[in-house]
Amino acid sequence: MKVNLVNLHTVTSFLYRQATSVESTAKQSHSCMMMSVEVQRYTMLLIVVVVAVVAALVPVASAGQCVDAKPGANFTNERYYGLWYEIGKIQTAGGAFFEKDCVCTNIAIKADPSGNAGDAIVTNSCRKKTPQGQYLNATAKLIQETVPGKWQESFFPFAPTQTYTIIYIGDDYAVEYDCESVFGLLNYCIHILSRKPTQDPDLTKKLLQGSLDMGLNSEELEYVQTLQEGCW
Template identity: 45%
Template sequence: MFGVLVFALAVATSQAFLFNNPTCRFPAPAKGFKPSMYQGRWYEVGKIQTAGGAVFQEGCHCTYTEIEPVADNTEGEQTVANFCNKYGHDGEVSTIDGKLFNMKRPGEWQQSFFPFVPPVDYRIIVIDDKGAEYAIEYDCGTTLSVTNYCIHILSRTPTLNEETVQMLLKKANEMDLNPENLPFERTPIENCKYNM
């Protein structure tokens, strides 16, 4: 895992020298957000992300995330478990565990995966009224003067109707969250069998 991290930082650093290095955006979290609205399973419909973040999701199919509250914590802390099958629907399951902590406002945390890596800003910037259908998660961080960001379109079910996907992408564009104009990449879900 450490080798993957070093590679990710090397890619991100080389990217910064080849292209303009973006800066993080700080959009307001979704209005009326409560941590309980985000808990449970979210399937990744697709994503927009810079090279540093993409390294961790290279070859991922059937991606989903489990969000759970930290036991006996009243500060909105959550655990994050990310799952995907590598290089195919029946590929090896990859898991990365993280934590959402230091909630400044509901829906705005710091996210940490590894103790030796600086945390990133993590926000739920759009979510439906009950957290029952869709959300946009935006995270961004700067390490060694290199900024990486991710925009994740999430759904409570493995698929989301195209009209809703386009509406969410439009909202992300209106917030100027993708300064590098990176493409939206759909998460492969064909023949996926999810653990329930």
């Protein structure tokens, strides 16, 4: 097993400084409210420790980097808002954490009224294994839209974000590419989307090939079609 010792040393040093800071602050806290804040900080620190140590000790599966993909030239936020059905996907193991057992997958996009200009909310929904299976969903925020169609996606506060880019979009189709590289581990997803649960196979093939030509599938993973039949 190849251990990333540089990352482990860096993370350990950072955590030691943070723990020292928290301990010093805690000694100065006397009220119940301050104790509650310190407990929350210790809890968050523990989460960071677990994630950092695991990431540092896991074998380095890929030394690749995310592709700086460009959004579709005809993209507008309003064009992307609404409901989309997933026709198929390419995902690394980390990218498939939520969707591993998903069928009937769809995503809903809307503007975030409480965010900055361009911010949006994306809700990912699916059924587990069968169209009658358990309903699953995960909501994320799309923030820091540097150019139309390119955001950072955030699922949890303080957690690393990932790039989220709409590389193709039309009236009834879109392709979304998200990617992150943390502690030398590369995770990415390519999602072929449609306004309907079905899509012309020739269009799907064209969108998929265009994504591959951009070098987005650096791990050469297989394309997996998403089950939509019997879902609606």
